[in-house]
Amino acid sequence: MAIANYTLSPTALDKQRKIGFIAAVIGFVLLLAAIVMPSGFGGTSVTPMSQFFHSYLLGFLVFFGLCMGSLGLLLLQYLTGGAWGIMARRVFEAGTRLIPIAAILFIPVIIGMFTNNIYLWTNAAAVKASPVLTDKAGYLNPSFWTIRAVVFFAYFIVIATVLNKYARNLDATPGFKWSRKIENFSGGALFFFFFAVSFAAVDWIMSLSPEWYSTVYAFFIIVGQGILALTFAIMVLVTLSREEPMASALKPGHLHDLGKLLFAFNFLWGYLSFSQLIIIYAGNLPEEIVWYHHRIRGGWQYVAYVIIFVHFIIPFAILLSRDIKRNGRRLIMMAGWLFIMRIVDLYWLVEPNWHQAQFFFSWADIAAPLGFVGLYVYLFVGQYKKHAALPTGEPELQLALHPKGAHG
Amino acid sequence: MKQVKRYPIYGVMAEYDTPTQLSDATKRAFDAGYRVMDAYTPYPIEEVSEMIGFHRKHNKVALATLIGGVIGGIGGYSLASLASSVWYPLNIAGRPFIPWPMYIPVTFECTILVAGLSCAIGMMMMNGLPQPYHPVFNVESFSRSTNDRFFLCIESRDPKYDEAAVTDFLGTTGAREVVRVDG
Known part of the structure; x- marks a missing residue:
């Protein structure tokens, strides 16, 4: 096989970029409109300002999940190797370059926290009334929370920068020297990555119910981020495979591997979510079960049913099929499906915190994910097209491109 | 044989x-x-x-595995729910008489067990092994x-x-x- 440079055509993904831009504009305009007018109906309503910050947090978590899933999977594929990782590496790499943007987008969440619009533990009266929150105040307080957020982002940006720098070095000097270096770096980085994302998940999502806790929570958030980034990578790769150079590079074997991974991640997510449910259900303790009560009553139960069947059971059954995993047109549909379901699941985790008794719908909760996903797509395409579609310096690239789709 | x-x-x-x-x-x-x-x-x-x-x-081993899995799943759920919800209903800490989340682990394990067994046995039956x-x-x-x-x-x-x-x-x-x- 001739050594190709796998440069993308200049117009590749331009249509998607344009759609992303339009979605971002519509989403953010609607989201900002939610500040000045009431956007929801049903249940107990909150002030438009609070609703804006709630929806903003939801959208931010989608954007952040895409970045973190990309970073985690990038580290993982460097460690494990394998053809799927080499095919998807550039997609993840471009995702990690958007982490600084995620850090900037986090500023409104900090503002929402300081202005007492998002988290209950910022409310001095609520903390005083609850002995649990008083005890937790040493950890859950605005200044320490902000310092931690800065530390997490600093860590993510540093490892993303190093990974990208090493990847450029690998492009410049192909061979095992830099690929071994990246592997060794990824091992240590992945170890602390899990700590950092776990603490971030506890700080930013779990602390929405500050009296409640679950030890498996952070882990299924991480796996959910993995699903987001993986489905995104599948969509990008299958879209690119409609034309050269990816048309001849992407084999059914690669899609099969990505499909199997998607199946495994989705199953792991379901398994972890269910572990949390069964432990809390078996214990039936008032301080734990209340989290589910807010999510399976007053209309929220229908969202939960949708998640159980449409996020887990039906995709589980469909992704068992070998033919669907090997067929790009079908796999991209499954990827899009699970991508949307990830947003629904985040919505179900986040939104009932402020509307515990009764289902509450706000169009800002649709506008925010739309805007953030659009922005991500727009920025992603710009980053992705800076480099070749495949890591040309990778010593195992030719092996990965073998017709049968080596499992290397 | x-x-x-x-x-x-x-x-x-x-x-x-x-x-x-x-x-x-x-x-x-x-x-x-x-x-x-x-x-x-x-x-x-x-x-x-x-x-x-x-x-x-149309490799039929996959079909045998699927059928085994479905039978195992239904069997596992029935085993748990008929025993402790129908024939001898137990009131455990005031939970409903059909606490379905508690039955899922049994259902899951039985699904995997029967699916795995039907996969192995079906494979042996269909490929004609052992064949001297x-x-x-x-x-x-x-x-x-x-x-x-x-x-x-x-x-x-x-x-x-x-x-x-x-x-x-x-x-x-x-x-x-x-x-x-x-x-």
């Missing part, structure tokens, strides 16, 4: 030096319309099973199939089978030797 139906002539077998030759020949044979064939290699070659149409021939005699053993050089040679055998059960035509066809695929296999 499954009795293999005896044909006077089992088929025509070609011998190759490299796995690449074998997989190319297999692909050509499938494209030429031959369906009932088998490849014999010293180690598993994934692409060859692809090329003899293994997955396209096989016509391909009549070819003298076949003993090297466990060592360093790669074999493709187009069987006489194939609707398109014609001994002279198959022999000629295999001769054009770069085979080291093409021999008739007596049943």
